[in-house]
Amino acid sequence: MASKAASRSLALVDTHTKNKALQGMAGALIEKKALIMKANLKDLKFAKSKKLSSALIDRLTLSSARVDAMARSLNEIAGLKDPIGDVIETIRRPNGLLIKKVRVPIGSILVIYESRPNVTSDCIGLCLKSGNSVILRGGREAINSNIAIFEVLNAEAKRCGIPDGAISIVRDTDRSIVWDLLKVSALIDLVIPRGGESLIREVTARSRIPVIKHYKGVCHTYVDASADLDMAGEICFNAKVQRPGVCNAMETLLVSEDIAKDFLPWMIDRFRHAGVQIRGCPKTRKIAGSVVRKAVESDWYKEYLDLILSVRVVRGVDEAITHIMKYGSYHSDAIDKFRAAKFLARVDSACVYVNASTRFTDGSEFGKGAEIGVSTDKIHARGPMGLEELTSYKYVIYGNGQVRR
Amino acid sequence: MASKAASRSLALVDTHTKNKALQGMAGALIEKKALIMKANLKDLKFAKSKKLSSALIDRLTLSSARVDAMARSLNEIAGLKDPIGDVIETIRRPNGLLIKKVRVPIGSILVIYESRPNVTSDCIGLCLKSGNSVILRGGREAINSNIAIFEVLNAEAKRCGIPDGAISIVRDTDRSIVWDLLKVSALIDLVIPRGGESLIREVTARSRIPVIKHYKGVCHTYVDASADLDMAGEICFNAKVQRPGVCNAMETLLVSEDIAKDFLPWMIDRFRHAGVQIRGCPKTRKIAGSVVRKAVESDWYKEYLDLILSVRVVRGVDEAITHIMKYGSYHSDAIDKFRAAKFLARVDSACVYVNASTRFTDGSEFGKGAEIGVSTDKIHARGPMGLEELTSYKYVIYGNGQVRR
Numbered sequence: 001m002a003s004k005a006a007s008r009s010l011a012l013v014d015t016h017t018k019n020k021a022l023q024g025m026a027g028a029l030i031e032k033k034a035l036i037m038k039a040n041l042k043d044l045k046f047a048k049s050k051k052l053s054s055a056l057i058d059r060l061t062l063s064s065a066r067v068d069a070m071a072r073s074l075n076e077i078a079g080l081k082d083p084i085g086d087v088i089e090t091i092r093r094p095n096g097l098l099i100k101k102v103r104v105p106i107g108s109i110l111v112i113y114e115s116r117p118n119v120t121s122d123c124i125g126l127c128l129k130s131g132n133s134v135i136l137r138g139g140r141e142a143i144n145s146n147i148a149i150f151e152v153l154n155a156e157a158k159r160c161g162i163p164d165g166a167i168s169i170v171r172d173t174d175r176s177i178v179w180d181l182l183k184v185s186a187l188i189d190l191v192i193p194r195g196g197e198s199l200i201r202e203v204t205a206r207s208r209i210p211v212i213k214h215y216k217g218v219c220h221t222y223v224d225a226s227a228d229l230d231m232a233g234e235i236c237f238n239a240k241v242q243r244p245g246v247c248n249a250m251e252t253l254l255v256s257e258d259i260a261k262d263f264l265p266w267m268i269d270r271f272r273h274a275g276v277q278i279r280g281c282p283k284t285r286k287i288a289g290s291v292v293r294k295a296v297e298s299d300w301y302k303e304y305l306d307l308i309l310s311v312r313v314v315r316g317v318d319e320a321i322t323h324i325m326k327y328g329s330y331h332s333d334a335i336d337k338f339r340a341a342k343f344l345a346r347v348d349s350a351c352v353y354v355n356a357s358t359r360f361t362d363g364s365e366f367g368k369g370a371e372i373g374v375s376t377d378k379i380h381a382r383g384p385m386g387l388e389e390l391t392s393y394k395y396v397i398y399g400n401g402q403v404r405r
Numbered sequence: 406m407a408s409k410a411a412s413r414s415l416a417l418v419d420t421h422t423k424n425k426a427l428q429g430m431a432g433a434l435i436e437k438k439a440l441i442m443k444a445n446l447k448d449l450k451f452a453k454s455k456k457l458s459s460a461l462i463d464r465l466t467l468s469s470a471r472v473d474a475m476a477r478s479l480n481e482i483a484g485l486k487d488p489i490g491d492v493i494e495t496i497r498r499p500n501g502l503l504i505k506k507v508r509v510p511i512g513s514i515l516v517i518y519e520s521r522p523n524v525t526s527d528c529i530g531l532c533l534k535s536g537n538s539v540i541l542r543g544g545r546e547a548i549n550s551n552i553a554i555f556e557v558l559n560a561e562a563k564r565c566g567i568p569d570g571a572i573s574i575v576r577d578t579d580r581s582i583v584w585d586l587l588k589v590s591a592l593i594d595l596v597i598p599r600g601g602e603s604l605i606r607e608v609t610a611r612s613r614i615p616v617i618k619h620y621k622g623v624c625h626t627y628v629d630a631s632a633d634l635d636m637a638g639e640i641c642f643n644a645k646v647q648r649p650g651v652c653n654a655m656e657t658l659l660v661s662e663d664i665a666k667d668f669l670p671w672m673i674d675r676f677r678h679a680g681v682q683i684r685g686c687p688k689t690r691k692i693a694g695s696v697v698r699k700a701v702e703s704d705w706y707k708e709y710l711d712l713i714l715s716v717r718v719v720r721g722v723d724e725a726i727t728h729i730m731k732y733g734s735y736h737s738d739a740i741d742k743f744r745a746a747k748f749l750a751r752v753d754s755a756c757v758y759v760n761a762s763t764r765f766t767d768g769s770e771f772g773k774g775a776e777i778g779v780s781t782d783k784i785h786a787r788g789p790m791g792l793e794e795l796t797s798y799k800y801v802i803y804g805n806g807q808v809r810r
Binding site: 093208243350351379 | 413416417496498502504509511512590594595609610613615616617633636639640642643644647648730749750751753754755756757758759760761762764765766770771772782783784785787788797798799800801802803804805806807808809
């Protein structure tokens with residue numbers, strides 16, 4: 001495959017050339033907008049004929065504003081600092097050796113994703129800037145949109161001096177192609193699957209190549225007895241309602257029994273006015289009454305991605321931690337409390353918050369610029385993955401004749 | 406399995422307790438030396454009855470001095486800085502959020518290794534200090550020695566307050582047990598295979614858990630036309646002869662054709678006096694004569710781990726780079742030259758040297774203290790893996806009511 005070979009050349013391309021290409025690609029998206037939207041119409045027509053859900057069709061749709069947003073994102077990536085060549089650490093040894101730990105690209109990255117065609121453009125931008133070749137494998141429902149975006153961006157990238165093969169796309173929508181790709185560890189250095197849990201599990205099971213998973217986010221907020229209840233109310237409302245369809249939205253609210261009677265009635269009322277369906281434990285239902293549906297065991301594991309919330313009254317921070325560690329997905333969890341050390345130490349999630357909304361788990365909110373996703377793994381990268389997380393390093397060692405004794 | 410649960414508790418154990426345990430464990434090794442050496446005799450008896458090679462039997466043998474060295478190594482690990490809790494990065498956001506990137510243990514680590522029983526003790530020490538539970542799976546030829554070392558260290562660790570289950574060993578030597586373990590991604594966070602290439606390939610192919618590979622080292626030294634030939638001679642001799650049986654020893658010498666006639670005759674003579682067998686390309690044989698055996702294509706891929714050296718005359722740095730990228734294992738490669746920028750940028754190995762021996766690729770030579778191995782992967786850790794490389798991180802975010810707009 002050309003991708004690996006291209007990654008060797010791309011690793012040596014200077015920052016100025018990469019930025020010029022990204023800006024050119026942003027311009028090309030705007031210039032070729034009509035062509036991209038026409039390809040998108042094909043996908044939408046097919047999706048409607050298959051009677052796909054309106055939520056899916058919404059995610060698939062490329063409006064003029066959405067293409068503009070893709071272009072804006074490429075320009076933003078051009079403006080981010082190039083991580084390649086950064087000296088992460090300098091070690092001077094007593095024998096005179098000078099050891100530099102230098103940031104380098106990973107190589108060739110396979111990204112497997114679903115539905116949203118803007119992911120195509122984001123992944124191309126982030127991989128290009130971090131010096132990695134990218135192989136795109138989007139969902140079959142967006143294949144025409146993805147190919148159109150790829151063609152526009154790849155042509156402009158080549159024109160701007162990016163090596164041939166640095167950006168590629170799998171045109172065949174047959175899933176067996178992916179299973180074959182996952183075996184060629186000599187040609188692909190990393191696989192990033194984004195999307196449904198079952199897809200990610202299958203990719204992980206079949207891959208001989210390292211995988212960084214972006215699983216679901218079953219995010220919790222625990223309101224402790226010591227919490228400022230007004231502040232907790234704002235945080236919980238934001239975490240659930242502001243954008244329920246994303247992985248950093250709250251799915252389960254845990255409340256200390258000491259303040260449950262003071263907090264839950266009005267909080268649940270506020271949620272219900274915003275259209276949130278509540279599924280509660282027996283204590284919650286006792287406090288808030290029949291407006292609350294009964295939560296069943298499987299609800300505690302659920303990533304609703306919708307205006308639905310599980311609510312449980314717990315004895316205190318220990319029971320909250322136990323609940324999160326059992327039912328959570330180690331993505332983002334928050335505590336509203338005056339002192340939070342125990343919670344922050346014991347909850348083994350990528351992001352643990354005190355007195356803030358879980359919705360902040362996001363590359364740009366963390367100051368990283370754009371992100372390729374949120375890793376729920378503990379190997380290599382954890383939490384929001386920006387440009388730096390798409391790099392490896394090498395040791396460059398300068399001597400003047402040192403030999404080992 | 407108890408290992409994952411124990412890892413949650415071990416992550417919270419303070420540095421003082423871990424260090425006290427490591428020192429106690431070092432003492433216990435000395436105290437129980439006779440018991441350990443007795444168990445080792447069983448393995449040696451079995452190895453001799455199976456007519457295993459003398460090199461393997463040497464690696465298997467635990468002399469009194471080797472047990473002392475194991476104890477010394479545990480004391481050294483006690484003296485290393487504890488990486489857990491380190492704040493790697495602090496980010497202050499305009500909205501007032503304070504984001505700390507904090508070093509945490511990975512969790513539960515399965516180490517799969519062969520022959521040398523001292524690896525058992527080293528892995529226990531490194532994993533304990535970095536707050537990770539460890540599951541040991543040594544080779545069947547060392548099973549009695551490994552269990553004896555484990556029993557001594559585990560008993561002392563428990564006595565010193567290390568959680569039950571933090572250290573465990575697979576007593577069953579049936580390989581199918583390993584294949585089963587590689588599927589339980591919910592209970593093991595990382596697999597580190599060390600040993601033969603075929604074992605590592607099989608582990609990688611079967612694992613659903615992230616793997617950090619420690620493959621072979623086919624290390625090169627390229628002597629450029631601009632090299633100081635006396636210095637190059639010392640470096641090449643050291644890289645090949647000082648300890649040929651290790652992964653950072655040189656296996657292939659590449660020489661610029663411009664200085665081949667000045668360098669090769671006496672260098673090959675020096676190698677031959679040290680007992681090194683030379684396998685050369687046609688040009689090498691033309692220069693150095695019939696003392697050089699003919700190198701065949703497969704020799705360029707070989708990790709001899711022995712007093713054998715492949716030698717090739719190349720046109721210059723470009724051909725040297727092409728050779729290394731085709732036949733090498735991306736472990737450690739060196740150039741002897743006045744200016745080396747192109748070589749250092751283009752050779753995609755974990756460690757690239759200028760004017761120094763490849764033998765320095767080693768945790769303690771890099772100032773990391775002990776190492777669990779040398780990663781040839783580009784994901785998570787690359788090159789020597791010490792304590793820091795056995796960690797992950799989490800983001801701890803402090804707010805005072807921030808919500809997302």
